[in-house]
Amino acid sequence: MSFAPAPWPRRLRSQEWFGGDSRDNIYHRSWMKNQGFPADLFDGRPVIGILNTWSELTPCNAHLHDLAQRVKHGIFEAGGFPVEVPVFSAAESSFRPSAMMFRNLAAMAVEEAIRGQPMDGCVLMVGCDKTTPSLLMGAASVDLPAIVVTGGPMLNGWFRGERVGSGTALWQMSEDIKAGRMSRADFLEAETAMSRSPGSCNTMGTASTMASMAEALGMALSGNAAIPAVDSRRRMMAQLTGRRIVQMVKDDLKPSDVLTRAAFENAIRCNGAIGGSTNAVIHLLALAGRVGLDLTLDDWDRLGRDVPTIVNLMPSGKYLMEEFFYAGGLPVVLKRLGEAGLLNRDALTVSGQTA
Ligand code: FES
DSSP: OOOOOSOOSSOOTTHHHHSSSSHHHHHHHHHHGGGTOOGGGGSSOOEEEEEEOOOTTSGGGTTHHHHHHHHHHHHHHTTOEEEEEEOOOOOTTTOSSOGGGGHHHHHHHHHHHHHTSOOSEEEEEEOSTTHHHHHHHHHHHHTSOEEEEEOOBOOOEEETTEEEOTTHHHHHHHHHHHTTSSOHHHHHHHHHHHSOSSSBOSSSSHHHHHHHHHHHHTSBOTTTTTSOTTSHHHHHHHHHHHHHHHHHHHHTOOHHHHSOHHHHHHHHHHHHHHTOOTHHHHHHHHHHHHTTOOOOHHHHHHHHTTOOOOOOBTTTSSBOHHHHHHTTHHHHHHHHHHHTTOSOTTOBOTTSSBO
């Protein structure tokens, strides 16, 4: 039985490996067939790499292997051939001496993972702080069609009726236990209550900020950033992302089409509106460099100066990402920026439409 989709309008890059009858073509196909892939998967349909930062030592991304199955569903539905590819994963919570030291290493690893393997497009599965910029940077350098889907934030932490924000509450509690204001038993209970579901930090820390930046840049589908990791809509988002990347390959919609100056300006203003992490400055400057844009600190100063912060989330505010989702998430922020004349409406996004 064949599940062959309609013929593709042009010969894709992956056919350099899988199309034809040369010794190398046979070699590439035969080894892949040891996984039980039927012959028609090599017929010229787009091969989509699902670049996954899943790791049990990156707890914020530990559910991404499961979520990738939904991405695969979407890719198959749209007529593509999904292949899941593990890539370097550095957890902010445990990588020593600092995950920041490994962002560029991860970006290089991702770049070569894409460039050196038979892919026509890729889905970037990210979550924890450095995983998002590193995969965006690597994909931008290769400039094959690419789309981000994040793992989503953890549910709200609660302890004795109070919100417990990832990390934010930790500093206070560790001082309380040292000062004898908190028992060790309470401390352990609060520690468990802080991380009560899969997902990344539930504050507007670097992970949620970079998820928001990916969406504001137009590199993720609308609404992606705030959906909690365990909400069924996160799984729907993953499946829709899988469907979308196949169409992006068909349309040859690449990061260089999306990551324009207009997109970066939107992201900078968005960061001001959400009260995002200052780490976004470092990561967006690096990403802009990958696409040859001369983005500077002066741009941040100029563009962010008049943007009011309208999202009240920890660490600077009161609420957590779960509540940001219930309030409408990033699409509402972008809508408000647009109404205030602070959004470049002509910026193209991975949806194929403008912001
Ligand atoms: Fe991974 Fe915060 S430590 S998202």
